[in-house]
Amino acid sequence: MDKQVTIELTHLQNDGDIALERMYRSYKAEFFDFGRRYLSSDEDISDIYQDTVIAMYEKVATGQLTELSCSVKTYLFSIGKHLMINRYKSNQQVKFELFEEVDLAGSIDVYPPELSLQAEKLKTVILQLEDGCQRILTLYYYRNFNMESIAANLGYKNANVVKSHKARCMKRLRKLFLSS
Numbered sequence: 223m224d225k226q227v228t229i230e231l232t233h234l235q236n237d238g239d240i241a242l243e244r245m246y247r248s249y250k251a252e253f254f255d256f257g258r259r260y261l262s263s264d265e266d267i268s269d270i271y272q273d274t275v276i277a278m279y280e281k282v283a284t285g286q287l288t289e290l291s292c293s294v295k296t297y298l299f300s301i302g303k304h305l306m307i308n309r310y311k312s313n314q315q316v317k318f319e320l321f322e323e324v325d326l327a328g329s330i331d332v333y334p335p336e337l338s339l340q341a342e343k344l345k346t347v348i349l350q351l352e353d354g355c356q357r358i359l360t361l362y363y364y365r366n367f368n369m370e371s372i373a374a375n376l377g378y379k380n381a382n383v384v385k386s387h388k389a390r391c392m393k394r395l396r397k398l399f400l401s402s
Contacts, residue, residue, distance in 0.1 A: 230294045246275050249295055256299055260306040270309060274302040347398045355391035362388060 230245070250271060257267035278298055281287035290297050348356060357376060361367040369381035369388075378384050 242275065242279050245279075245294070245298075246271075249298055252295070253299065253302060257302065257306060260303070261309065266309060267306075270302055270305045273305055274298055277301055277305075343402060344399065347395060347402060350398055351391060351394060354387070355394065358384060358388050358391055359395070 230241075253271050253274075254264065254267050257270065261267050261270070275298070278287070278294075278301060292300075348359065351359070354376075358372060361372045361375065362369075367375070369384045373379070373381050373384045376384070378387070
């Protein structure tokens, strides 16, 4: 373990409020920059930063954390990242955009005409799919959700059910696309 890390942990355990305030101020600006990757609200980031610092302080104060294999900053940011991800997941409201409102080909004609025609054809074919297929494909391909998140958001039993449903949807999509 790094000597500097040992010193910081010892200060946190022995000096209490002074060391806590020093740590809080030392990493706050960097944490906010880091937090903006996951959350858009500075208020949420501030809440999570406070929770993060308190969680680390409590672990040190109770003796649960006496040594680290990384820097204090890395450990602190790791706690924060997990809290941000949990906050994001719990607050996430899935809003489905209708495919009519999404211009898959783009408004600027930068693609070759045959690609634009294929995008229009794909848009039309997607609209022919049932609502469940549209939602799964939208979440997976346009929103970059993983199978577990899709299962949780749409109420499926597990990721494997979503995976097999997605495979059936893609098979239907290919068939419709090739036949139109």
